[in-house]
Amino acid sequence: xxEFEIDKKQMRRAFNRAAADYDAAAVLQxxxxxxxxxxxxxxxxxxxxxxxxxxxxGWGTRQLAAxxxxxxxxxxxxxxxxxxxxxxxxxxxxxxxxGAQQMQVCGDIEALPLAANSVEMVWSNLAVQWCNDLPxxxxxxxxxxxxxxxxxxxxxxxxxxxxxxxxxxGVDRHNHLNRFADMHDIGDMLxxxxxxxxxxxxxxxxxxxxxxxxxxxxxxxxxxxNATAGRGQGxxxxxxxxxxxxxxxxxxxxxxxxxxxxVIYGHAWKPQPRVTADGAAIIRTPFKLK
Numbered sequence: 001x002x003e004f005e006i007d008k009k010q011m012r013r014a015f016n017r018a019a020a021d022y023d024a025a026a027v028l029q030x031x032x033x034x035x036x037x038x039x040x041x042x043x044x045x046x047x048x049x050x051x052x053x054x055x056x057x058g059w060g061t062r063q064l065a066a067x068x069x070x071x072x073x074x075x076x077x078x079x080x081x082x083x084x085x086x087x088x089x090x091x092x093x094x095x096x097x098x099g100a101q102q103m104q105v106c107g108d109i110e111a112l113p114l115a116a117n118s119v120e121m122v123w124s125n126l127a128v129q130w131c132n133d134l135p136x137x138x139x140x141x142x143x144x145x146x147x148x149x150x151x152x153x154x155x156x157x158x159x160x161x162x163x164x165x166x167x168x169x170g171v172d173r174h175n176h177l178n179r180f181a182d183m184h185d186i187g188d189m190l191x192x193x194x195x196x197x198x199x200x201x202x203x204x205x206x207x208x209x210x211x212x213x214x215x216x217x218x219x220x221x222x223x224x225x226n227a228t229a230g231r232g233q234g235x236x237x238x239x240x241x242x243x244x245x246x247x248x249x250x251x252x253x254x255x256x257x258x259x260x261x262x263v264i265y266g267h268a269w270k271p272q273p274r275v276t277a278d279g280a281a282i283i284r285t286p287f288k289l290k
Contacts, residue, residue, distance in 0.1 A: 036265065052073065077104075110136060111140070123153070163257070
């Protein structure tokens with residue numbers, strides 16, 4: 001296991017612990033979700049089954065259910081406590097959208113427990129950054145999508161938490177933050193995974209805080225603190241903490257400490273297959289043979 005590899009057991013524990021307080025802290029996650037939902041207004045698709053991959057406490061799942069009331073929603077998350085919290089919030093929309101069957105699945109995006117060609121849309125809001133093998137994860141999402149199905153997702157780019165990353169430089173020898181893929185690399189991964197017409201774009205969103213402790217506290221509340229193999233195993237010492245605070249203070253602007261997030265948005269379609277299951281080429285003609 002390399003130092004940047006995500007420890008999935010640690011990640012699951014962190015999200016299980018964070019489930020109860022997640023909604024109160026997930027301001028950025030809801031904002032990004034809302035911006036993704038606006039993009040669906042330009043998509044001509046009426047899916048009968050939608051996979052919310054990395055559904056968390058179900059806020060996005062409920063928005064999708066409201067937008068597509070006839071669709072079956074499959075909410076998938078690696079943390080059981082997140083799914084349980086989602087279930088506790090779901091009473092009102094289950095009654096409102098009682099015509100559609102809803103399903104919760106505890107599973108990993110990197111090992112989807114779904115059949116091939118089983119959903120018309122895969123939606124994933126700020127979750128795929130927790131995948132160790134992103135190309136393989138995209139291949140799995142491609143597998144479960146039906147032909148002409150849509151993948152829409154958001155994730156974080158390399159500049160995410162750049163102030164905190166800079167502040168940790170020289171503090172100790174441990175890893176403190178996850179590593180994030182570049183937008184252009186993600187677009188290439190989508191194409192290599194079999195998706196057609198990938199569209200990628202990016203924007204910066206910045207939250208502000210009174211102090212470093214507030215930044216780290218919010219990350220902990222949403223379960224997004226360090227889960228890499230190279231993380232430190234104990235508490236940060238007093239000297240290391242002082243250096244961290246001193247370094248971060250260099251980023252203070254207008255009396256506040258910024259926490260910048262590079263948010264990457266992507267969507268792509270699963271095209272008609274070019275080969276049969278046994279590898280033979282499929283040739284499509286514009287006419288019918290008599």
